[in-house]
Amino acid sequence: MKEEQVDIRKKDLIKAFTIEDVEMAEMVNDPLDAAPHLPFGFLNREWKSYLEKIGNTKILWSFKILWEEDGCESFNIEGYVVFLDGQAGKPFLIRIN
Amino acid sequence: MTAQSQEIITIDGKKTSMCSEPLYQYLSLTSIDYSFVARSTNLWRGYIGEWEILHGRLYLIGFIGEIENGIEIKLKDMFHKYGKRAFAHWYNGTLRIPQGELLEYVHMGYGSTYEQDRNIVIKKGVVIEDEVVKNSDKVTTSTGGRWWK
Numbered sequence: 001m002k003e004e005q006v007d008i009r010k011k012d013l014i015k016a017f018t019i020e021d022v023e024m025a026e027m028v029n030d031p032l033d034a035a036p037h038l039p040f041g042f043l044n045r046e047w048k049s050y051l052e053k054i055g056n057t058k059i060l061w062s063f064k065i066l067w068e069e070d071g072c073e074s075f076n077i078e079g080y081v082v083f084l085d086g087q088a089g090k091p092f093l094i095r096i097n
Numbered sequence: 098m099t100a101q102s103q104e105i106i107t108i109d110g111k112k113t114s115m116c117s118e119p120l121y122q123y124l125s126l127t128s129i130d131y132s133f134v135a136r137s138t139n140l141w142r143g144y145i146g147e148w149e150i151l152h153g154r155l156y157l158i159g160f161i162g163e164i165e166n167g168i169e170i171k172l173k174d175m176f177h178k179y180g181k182r183a184f185a186h187w188y189n190g191t192l193r194i195p196q197g198e199l200l201e202y203v204h205m206g207y208g209s210t211y212e213q214d215r216n217i218v219i220k221k222g223v224v225i226e227d228e229v230v231k232n233s234d235k236v237t238t239s240t241g242g243r244w245w246k
Contacts, residue, residue, distance in 0.1 A: 028186045034156055035184035042176065043187065046128050096125050097190040 006067060008081050008088035014062040019051070022060055022080060026094070040094065050092040057082050063091065099138040101207060105159070106148040106194065108217075116195060116207035119155065119188040119219075120146050126187060131170060133162045144170070148185070150217065153224045155185040155192070186222040200232060 017025070028041030038044040054060075060080040068074045075096050082089035103114035121142070124131065133143025144162025148155060158181070160172040173180025197212025210232050218226035 028184070030154070030184040030186070031152065032154075032156070032182060032184070034179055034182040035186055036179075041186045042123070042179075042183065043126055046126070049128065093126055095187070095189050096122050097188075 006065065006077060006079075006091055006093070008063050008065060008083075008091055010083070010086065012063045012065045013081075013083060014064060016059050016061050017080070018058060019060065043094070047092065054082050054089065060092075063088075099141075099204060101142070102137075102140045102145060103207070104146050104148060106150065106192070107158075108150045108194070108215075113194060113196075115148070116193045117190065118142060118146075119148065119185050119190070119192070120144070120157065120160075122190070123185070123187045129175075131162070131175070132164055133170070134164060136163060149182075150224060155188060155219050155222050155224070157183045157185055184222055185219075188219050188222055190219060192217040192219060196229070 023039040026039045026047075027037070028035050028039070029037060035041040036044055040047045059082075061083045062078070063081055064076065064078045066074055067077045077093060078095040079091045079093040081091040103116055104118060106113060106115045135141045135143045143164075144160060146157055147159030149158045150156075157172065157176075160170070160175065162170045164170055171180070172183065176183040193207070194215040194217065195209070195211035195213075196215055199209060199211055201210040203209045212233060213229050213231045215227070215229050217224055
């Protein structure tokens with residue numbers, strides 16, 4: 001499953017966040033210091049890469065969708081996405097289960 | 098698919114095995130493509146992880162996998178300075194830890210049924226529920242018949 005394949009619609013959006021709010025909400029803390037103390041922890045590199053791609057965008061929407069693959073397997077997918085003029089951009093995926 | 102080798106997990110100081118693969122979610126989310134090689138039909142995922150629940154959190158504490166050209170990948174290759182212990186903050190789901198006698202063997206995936214399952218629900222790497230479900234009433238006689246008395 002690739003980010004580009006994930007079809008996000010307006011009904012899937014949950015809440016709008018500033019980039020700063022996202023980074024605060026997704027900051028990883030571990031008392032044993034077993035993960036980077038950074039937004040998204042071990043996925044911080046992917047997050048930084050995503051920020052570069054979305055450029056000057058200030059607002060992201062959190063979303064959650066049920067994704068069905070090949071008509072047999074389904075996953076809950078959560079993440080953040082730019083949503084402008086009724087269109088979702090490429091999402092940043094943070095949870096698949 | 099052949100019955101699959103289980104991941105290892107230490108809970109309450111005791112080492113056991115589980116029918117869940119918490120690393121799968123990380124491998125789906127990271128931009129690094131490890132492409133593990135399956136050397137055996139009982140290990141299609143191509144790796145085995147060793148986990149620990151400690152202070153209500155899920156940690157990956159050991160790992161061995163193989164990629165192309167026989168290159169071995171260990172925990173430090175994936176998590177660098179966190180190569181002895183990596184907090185599984187990416188994981189959301191339920192760890193299924195079978196306990197007791199084998200009631201019904203299923204030659205596929207993690208389909209076998211044991212006396213009971215300890216189901217540990219994890220959210221963002223943190224334990225939020227922990228329950229034991231008895232399976233003795235759940236075993237069916239679908240194809241293989243009953244394996245217990």
